[in-house]
Amino acid sequence: MNKVVKDPSAALEGIQDDMTLMVGGFGLCGIPENSIVQLVKMGVKNLTCISNNAGVDDFGLGLLLQAKQVKKMISSYVGENDEFERQMLSGELEVDLIPQGSLAERCRAGGAGIPAFFTPAGYGTEVAEGKEVRIFNGKPHILESALTADYAIVKAWKGDTEGNLIYKATARNFNPMMAMAGKITIAEVEELVPAGTLDPNHIHTPGIFVQRIFQGDYFEKRIEQRTVRTKQ
């Protein structure tokens, strides 16, 4: 089954105003940067974005915030972004902050056909407000529901024409769960190869979860915090 589309424009066809998108990445690591630029070009508005972070002011999802295309963010950590903070404090942007592990599991559950699950994370905090509490093994847990999206946009290192994906290092992060949870999942990859090239033993995301795949033209891969040590 050939899932290849020629460019970001073909990959993102069908995304409209008011849709819910999942966008992979942790900080600026493993984000689908070509697709984000294309979303800005398309000008789609009132988006709900599910993503661990919100990029920085001038890169990643920060670009969509600058262009005021986002109605609501569902994230776990949104520091490092002044425009985000401004829109949130002024009430222009709805924000649903949820514990990182719950965010990951809610995406996984959405893709795995599990409507909800209990977790201890957030019990006794404002995250638990309005949620069912149950005691398991003497410990309180809160009910968290699954997340799905109209489109999930993920970034992988290598992919093949069947949509099988391999991620590199910590650029994996949320991408595999989001790939599972999109009604339509779009993968942008650094290297697109013919089916049969990648060792099936090494596939992280099986192609069944991916509907469209393309090779990005260019990846800036901006580093958020460059930390080094000096050679003695």
Added chain:
Amino acid sequence: MALDKNGIAKRIAQELKDGWYVNLGIGIPTLVANYIPEGIEVEFQSENGILGMGPFPFEGEEDPDLINAGKQTITVRNGASFFDSATSFAMIRGQHVQLTVLGAMEVSQNGDIANWKIPGKMVKGMGGAMDLVASAENIIVAMMHSNKAGESKILKACTLPLTGVGCVKKVVTELAVLEIKEGKFHLLERAPGVSVEEIISKTEGEMVVPDFVPEMQL
């Protein structure tokens, strides 16, 4: 004299035990990795998807695809592994990680912790902190005893939105090592040259003080 950040990290490092998997939060906790006691082996977990995190890379060897949970470029040690965020929090929630060290804005005498939000002023989000504190068997908080205005952050009850309830077991500050049990702080050690009176005066929460309080051995 009160400890500096490195002193706090050095004292916390004495709590590490051979064979432990440890998650270090951002800030002072990150420094703990610099003071692993000789003869013990621990492995650091970073919740964005690494076991076996190593030191910062040499200049020119940074890899944008390899960062820690603080988004800093890092390296991995031999025997490291990478995984997705759901697997990472399975390790944390499933109690496969033995120790969590994290920072706090406030801690209360029943072990509550607040570290993610100041209403109306600062909202960065909880990241993985709520998952970590809800599940870890051992949680050590690294923090300053009082804020910049001199007000105690070691409280009867937290005033800021909570990150977790009844979860903190131990607190290491620039002045003292405190244990939390039975709804009270217990003063275990004081920083070299710091008096018990100073610690009492800077602690708002109820604190049990034994007759003899040893100095930290750093």
